[in-house]
Amino acid sequence: MIISFFSNQLWTVIFFSLLExxxxxxxxxxxxxxxxxxxxxxxxxxxxxxxxxxxxITLACIVIGFSYSIAISNLNQADSNLFRExxxxxxxxxxxxxxxxxxxxxxxxxxxxxxxxxxxxEWPEMIKGGHSQKTSWLIGQLLESINKIEPFSxxxxxxxxxxxxxxxxxxxxxxxxxxxxxxSIPPVFIALTCLLMILIYLVSAILLVNTSKMLKIxxxxxxxxxxxxxxxxxxxxxxxxxxxxITAEPILKALSAR
Numbered sequence: 058m059i060i061s062f063f064s065n066q067l068w069t070v071i072f073f074s075l076l077e078x079x080x081x082x083x084x085x086x087x088x089x090x091x092x093x094x095x096x097x098x099x100x101x102x103x104x105x106x107x108x109x110x111x112x113x114i115t116l117a118c119i120v121i122g123f124s125y126s127i128a129i130s131n132l133n134q135a136d137s138n139l140f141r142e143x144x145x146x147x148x149x150x151x152x153x154x155x156x157x158x159x160x161x162x163x164x165x166x167x168x169x170x171x172x173x174x175x176x177x178x179e180w181p182e183m184i185k186g187g188h189s190q191k192t193s194w195l196i197g198q199l200l201e202s203i204n205k206i207e208p209f210s211x212x213x214x215x216x217x218x219x220x221x222x223x224x225x226x227x228x229x230x231x232x233x234x235x236x237x238x239x240x241s242i243p244p245v246f247i248a249l250t251c252l253l254m255i256l257i258y259l260v261s262a263i264l265l266v267n268t269s270k271m272l273k274i275x276x277x278x279x280x281x282x283x284x285x286x287x288x289x290x291x292x293x294x295x296x297x298x299x300x301x302x303i304t305a306e307p308i309l310k311a312l313s314a315r
Contacts, residue, residue, distance in 0.1 A: 085262030135296035142230035
């Protein structure tokens with residue numbers, strides 16, 4: 058039961074987003090409670106710390122907002138590229154069917170195998186940030202078969218030109234899809250977010266040493282809320298491996314549309 062719970066990325070992020078701020082607040086509060094004495098806290102110190110906390114929260118919101126924007130932009134770009142690739146596969150298949158020669162039909166066979174291999178062989182590798190050797194071999198065979206097509210009339214030459222153009226587009230779309238597996242939020246945003254969260258925990262822990270009961274409840278809740286926002290970034294980061302990944306549905310639709 059516990060293993061199945063933590064195998065779900067969403068529940069894992071929710072669990073640690075709740076546990077992590079409470080842990081840091083507890084540790085920092087213990088440290089500051091030993092260091093700071095009641096006489097060390099002056100009357101205006103609380104207002105200063107609250108103002109500092111508000112500034113840190115504002116900066117954290119800006120950084121988290123940019124991180125969300127980058128993550129969503131990466132998802133949209135990868136999704137758009139995938140739809141384009143599926144469209145090019147369908148277009149190439151129709152051109153090969155119209156051409157109708159033995160070499161074209163052989164290329165069409167490899168194109169069908171290539172499209173199926175994207176879903177069954179390459180997609181699991183893309184989730185891990187890699188690609189499939191079988192899929193690479195199939196697209197190589199596809200391009201080799203297309204190069205064997207010999208047009209004998211002006212009409213066939215025009216059709217062959219379109220086939221070559223579409224085959225190059227299919228190849229480029231695959232390269233772009235593989236490159237998209239490395240898309241992620243820049244490390245500087247992750248590092249800055251973590252730094253700001255630690256500073257928020259530190260200031261909140263100092264306030265917790267000597268404050269009202271209301272703030273003793275509100276500050277941990279506030280820390281948990283920001284931790285959940287950061288957890289949301291982790292769920293969105295990575296177009297193929299995140300908790301809201303892009304699926305191979307466009308390619309599957311292209312296969313079913315044959």
